[in-house]
Every structure is written in C-alpha cells, then in structure tokens.
Amino acid sequence: MLLIDCPWCGPRDDSEFQYGGEAHKRRPPAPDQVSDAVWADYLFHNQNPKGLYLERWRHSAGCRRWFNIARDTVSHAVLEVYPADALPSNAAARAVYEQNWRRENEAAANAAAVAETTEIGA
Amino acid sequence: MADVTTQAFSPLDHLNLTVGGPSDAGVSLGERRFVGKLNLRVTPAKIPPAINDLLGGPLPAVGQVTFGGQVMTAWLGPDEYLILTEPGAESALQAALLEGFSGQHVAVTDQTDNATIIRLAGGDARWVLRKGIAIDLHPRSFAAGNCAQTMFERAQITLIQVDDAPSYELIVRNSFAPYLWSWLADASQDVGVRIVRL
Numbered sequence: 001m002l003l004i005d006c007p008w009c010g011p012r013d014d015s016e017f018q019y020g021g022e023a024h025k026r027r028p029p030a031p032d033q034v035s036d037a038v039w040a041d042y043l044f045h046n047q048n049p050k051g052l053y054l055e056r057w058r059h060s061a062g063c064r065r066w067f068n069i070a071r072d073t074v075s076h077a078v079l080e081v082y083p084a085d086a087l088p089s090n091a092a093a094r095a096v097y098e099q100n101w102r103r104e105n106e107a108a109a110n111a112a113a114v115a116e117t118t119e120i121g122a
Numbered sequence: 123m124a125d126v127t128t129q130a131f132s133p134l135d136h137l138n139l140t141v142g143g144p145s146d147a148g149v150s151l152g153e154r155r156f157v158g159k160l161n162l163r164v165t166p167a168k169i170p171p172a173i174n175d176l177l178g179g180p181l182p183a184v185g186q187v188t189f190g191g192q193v194m195t196a197w198l199g200p201d202e203y204l205i206l207t208e209p210g211a212e213s214a215l216q217a218a219l220l221e222g223f224s225g226q227h228v229a230v231t232d233q234t235d236n237a238t239i240i241r242l243a244g245g246d247a248r249w250v251l252r253k254g255i256a257i258d259l260h261p262r263s264f265a266a267g268n269c270a271q272t273m274f275e276r277a278q279i280t281l282i283q284v285d286d287a288p289s290y291e292l293i294v295r296n297s298f299a300p301y302l303w304s305w306l307a308d309a310s311q312d313v314g315v316r317i318v319r320l
Binding site (some may be wrong): 010023063 | 198200
C-alpha cells in the first residue's frame with residue numbers, strides 16, 4: 001500500500017488515486033500533421049525506469065485534482081509531490097526531468113529548427 | 123384513466139426500516155431525506171458580497187465546512203464546493219446564487235437527487251466509522267467542522283463531522299446508500315444501534 005500525500009487532502013491510501021502515467025509529456029499541438037513516429041512517442045513510449053520516475057496522479061475518490069509526484073519505482077519512496085503545471089524542486093527529480101529522452105528530442109528538434117531558420121535567413 | 127401522482131422516495135425506502143432500538147445504544151443511525159445539494163464551481167478569490175450573505179459567511183477553507191443558518195457549505199476542491207439546503211430550498215438558492223454572481227464564470231449545479239445523507243451519531247460513532255474508513259478521525263486531525271471526500275469500504279463518500287457528540291454525516295450516491303446503510307447498521311451491532319427519524 002502506497003501512502004500518497006495529496007496536495008489538497010493530505011495523506012491517503014493509493015486506492016483513492018488514479019494513475020496517469022509519465023508526467024511532463026507534451027501533446028503534439030497538431031496530431032494530424034505529425035509523423036506516426038512522433039505520435040507514437042507521445043502515445044505509447046514511456047520512460048519506464050528502474051528508479052526515480054516523474055508521474056501524474058489524480059485523487060479520483062477525493063478532490064479529483066491532478067498533480068505530479070516523483071516516486072522511486074524500486075523503493076516506492078515518494079520524494080516530492082508538486083503541482084501538475086510545475087517542475088520538481090528536488091534536485092534528483094529535476095535531474096530526471098532534464099535527462100528524459102523526451103527533452104533530448106525536444107532539444108534536438110529546437111536546435112534543428114534554429115539551424116533551419118538561420119539557413120533561411122542567410 | 124390511471125391516477126398518476128408523483129411521490130418523492132428515498133433510496134433507503136425499500137429497506138422498510140423500523141424506527142427504534144435500545145435506549146443505551148452506542149450510536150444512532152438516521153437518514154436526512156431530500157436535503158438540497160448544490161455543487162458550486164468558482165474561483166474562490168472572486169466572491170461578490172451578495173454570495174457571502176446567501177451562504178451566511180465566506181466560503182470554507184481547505185477541508186472545512188461553514189454553517190450559515192439554513193445552509194451548510196463544504197469544501198470539495200480548490201474551486202469546488204457543496205452547498206446543502208433545507209429540502210425544497212435548492213432551486214430558489216440556485217437562482218439567487220446565479221443572480222448574485224451576475225454573469226461571472228461560475229457553475230451552480232443542482233445535485234439534490236444524486237445522493238442522500240446518512241447521519242451516524244453518538245459516543246461510539248467514531249469507533250464504528252473507523253472500521254470502514256482509512257483517514258485519521260482523531261479530533262486533533264478531524265473535528266467538528268471538518269469534511270473529507272474518501273472511500274468508505276467500496277463506497278465513495280463525502281464525510282462531514284457536524285458536532286462533537288460526535289455526529290457524522292455521510293453523503294453517498296443513491297445507488298450506494300443501501301450498501302452503506304446496511305454496512306453501518308451491521309458494524310454498529312457491537313455497541314447497539316438505534317434507528318432514528320431525522
């Protein structure tokens with residue numbers, strides 16, 4: 001049994017919560033214009049680490065609000081509970097966010113976009 | 123032509139409950155029938171004074187209930203509240219609230235027929251309630267004026283502690299009400315239970 005500290009209701013049993021998968025996934029703004037690979041990355045590909053993981057949870061039997069937690073999938077220790085629209089403040093959790101392959105891809109895409117813009121400009 | 127009449131009935135009517143029980147019972151169990159229930163969605167920072175007048179005070183803080191004369195307001199979420207009124211008074215209050223918010227982006231939804239209220243009171247009420255609920259009911263963490271939404275065994279409830287008797291009100295969906303009532307009546311056998319009409 002996992003004890004989850006809901007940001008609004010306080011500590012409750014995990015049976016009151018609904019799991020929402022990996023946190024900080026960004027939905028492609030125009031799904032009909034992205035490639036199947038990008039759409040599959042969004043829908044099906046998750047980090048699934050052995051260790052610290054940033055997850056979305058919803059207190060479905062309580063205040064019905066979404067929030068994020070940083071949880072260790074080995075020890076089940078909850079390092080941090082933080083709002084759905086924020087980044088973790090815990091250093092280890094922040095590192096997990098920054099080292100996620102998704103952010104690498106985004107960084108690569110941004111760099112490519114910048115290079116392209118520069119090329120057009122030149 | 124058939125004589126068609128409409129009659130309100132509660133989800134517990136078919137249990138054919140008999141009022142009464144031992145005078146030294148540890149708990150009393152009763153149903154508050156047809157209490158008006160309004161769900162209010164609003165940004166708490168933007169409450170016109172007219173609304174506070176209607177609710178008999180400011181909106182409750184996190185996990186709190188406010189008692190304002192004829193209405194009781196419970197905190198459900200950071201922008202969600204449940205307002206309980208006298209039976210039949212919900213429509214008038216709904217209209218008055220909408221007028222009081224005058225065009226502001228809010229939702230006031232009548233949920234009267236969605237749920238009923240079971241009241242468990244008496245010296246052993248906390249002991250009985252503890253059998254089916256996981257949250258800490260000790261007075262230092264849950265006292266009169268507190269509310270919580272949680273699971274009572276398999277039923278989702280909104281729990282309100284009304285006074286220090288202690289008296290608890292369990293707001294439960296109609297379809298779960300007979301289950302919850304039977305569960306509480308059975309769990310109360312150890313301390314004795316008196317069925318009351320409220």
